[in-house]
Amino acid sequence: MSDNDQIDNESGGLDDQIANRKKNLESWRAAGIDPYGQGYHKTHTASQIREENEGLEAGEEGEEVSFAGRLMTRRDMGKAAFLDLGDRDGSLQVYFRLNNLGEESFKRLDWVDLGDFLGVKGQVFRTKRGEISIKVSEWTILSKAVMPPPDKFHGLKDTETRYRQRYIDLFSNAEVRKTFVVRSKIISAMRRYLDSLGFLEVETPNMATLAGGASARPFTTHHNALDLELYLRIATELYLKRCIVGGMDKVYEIGRVFRNEGISTRHNPEFTLLEIYEAYSDFEGMVKLTEGIIGTICKEVLGTYEVEFENYKLNLEPPYRRATMDELFREHAGKGIHEIRDRETAFAMAKEAGLDVNPNKSTLAHCIDKLFEHYVEPHLIQPTVVTEYPIELSPLAKRKPDDLDITERFELFVAHNEVANAFSELNDPVDQKGRFEAQAANKDIDDEAHPIDDDYVQALEYGMPPTGGMGMGIDRLVMLLTNSPSIRDVILFPLLRPRAQK
């Protein structure tokens, strides 16, 4: 009895709100109704009801429907009440009226709290004030929310709670839900496009004894039965190219990769990467394919090539501007790429620019990367295909036939962000082995150096056809297309440091 005494207290603290909600829950049970009910036959979603009854005049009645959703707001008026039920499309107003429901059914509204799930049946109509609504003739509770939802108007703002308890963010902030719907549509449009071109979606290992294909530190894990140290993949590249060796010719994978590095508005330790490989193609083919993918997504998902991101108005309609790294460095740094490929020159420039690169601890490649980031990237706003990367930056790319220090590679930049990276794949096993060895030689100053993958080299020894390959970071693409300033806005459950014990 002492518990019930507390429940009867009038107050507004969290414990009391929970107690009141539990009391309401018990009222349903006492009436013989399970407040955590069974499935409910919905004939329509909120947006379907709106669309199908658009033609209704104020006061006019439409079809009979059943509908279900979460109670978002309610306006009680004595012997009538208006409730807004939210489903994934939005929300719909439902109208409860004593005369339509009878005493017993109407009275049960007292046991309903914001956040509860309700199922309703009734006739669609348009109110005096023009709102499409349902005149409820029959209804039930489908699930009880014992925790109170956030502010009905302001939603949930606290970033930490939004990320830690994303479910609250999703049900209380419609625009957040929208972002993740768009994300899903982007990925499915991407799949549809690639499938239509005859690409085969494949799955390669998440765990392996080597983590190659990119410059990044891996996560480690352990397989007990084999007593084996394993790495989580940092890229899908080397396995996908083994598929090309195997004759699969056109493959892609949309997969999670894991990189053991810092967290920022543009980095989450696990993120989603698209990689594509096409036999008998090359980096020029990959330019076309990249343009095709982005163009198709804009057309099918956004319905426009015009996109706003940060303060930029971007036009993503292909084809995109092309520029060589040499041209861009000349334009923005006053020196060409062949000059910059000299260690002394590169590090002197970096020092002059105030960049944090130490000649004793950084590779030339890393230094050039930093210089490009500093001098050139800020200028790459509209989509730009940057070509002719020096060989130091591209250990898996084929050399340009007329300039062996330059590779057949491009990166696509939009709004000074790298969106895609592609090249003609290096298929000469001897050259590949040499590049791996050059990477390994830097191991002491570069903990992100590619490891030597002898099995991969052996695969090339069996022969890999000339191949074009491309990688695209899905999260950053979604950021761009949804105008999201942080990668955490496009990842449902981003990694956060655990909260201290209360």
Add this chain to the structure above:
RNA sequence: GGGUCGUUAGCUCAGUGGUAGAGCAAUCGACUUUUAAUCGAUUGGUCGAAGGUUCGAGUCCUUCACGACCCA
């Protein structure tokens, strides 16, 4: 790793070293077409944590935790 900012009621936020506030939510009441419903009343606080300065700290100082943004 460094810097700046933030952490106050369930939510959104005010708060000048001197009695801890508002709106929403909650509770009670009125209202049979409202829509951030309206109207009346009531309740709700370890001010992120721990120290310190002070007659007195949400407010000033130190450390810590978590987060946001910027830099590396």
